[in-house]
Amino acid sequence: MVRSITQEAADIASKILNARLTLKRLRRAHLCPRLTIPSANAQLDAQVAEMHELDNELQELEGQIEDVKERVKAGARDVERLRLTRPRLSGLLGFVIGR
Numbered sequence: 001m002v003r004s005i006t007q008e009a010a011d012i013a014s015k016i017l018n019a020r021l022t023l024k025r026l027r028r029a030h031l032c033p034r035l036t037i038p039s040a041n042a043q044l045d046a047q048v049a050e051m052h053e054l055d056n057e058l059q060e061l062e063g064q065i066e067d068v069k070e071r072v073k074a075g076a077r078d079v080e081r082l083r084l085t086r087p088r089l090s091g092l093l094g095f096v097i098g099r
Contacts, residue, residue: 035043 033039
C-alpha cells in the first residue's frame with residue numbers, strides 16, 4: 001500500500017515535470033509577443049476604433065460612388081440629347097451655309 005502511494009506520487013511528480021518542460025518548450029517556440037489581458041484589451045480597443053474609422057471611410061466612398069454614377073448618367077443623357085439634336089443642327093447649318 002505504501003509502495004503504491006509512493007509510486008503514484010512519483011508518477012504525479014514526473015507528469016508535473018513533463019508538463020513544466022512542455023510549457024518551457026512552448027514558450028521558447030512562441031516567444032513574442034505574448035499578450036496579457038490588458039494588452040489584449042488595448043489591442044482590441046484599437047482594432048475596434050480602426051474598424052469604425054474604416055467603416056466611416058467606406059460609407060463616404062460609397063456616397064462618392066453614387067455621386068459619380070449620377071454624374072455619369074447625366075452625362076450619358078446629355079450625350080444622347082446632343083446625338084439626337086445633331087442631325088437637326090446639321091440641317092440648319094447646311095441651310096444657312098447653302099444660301
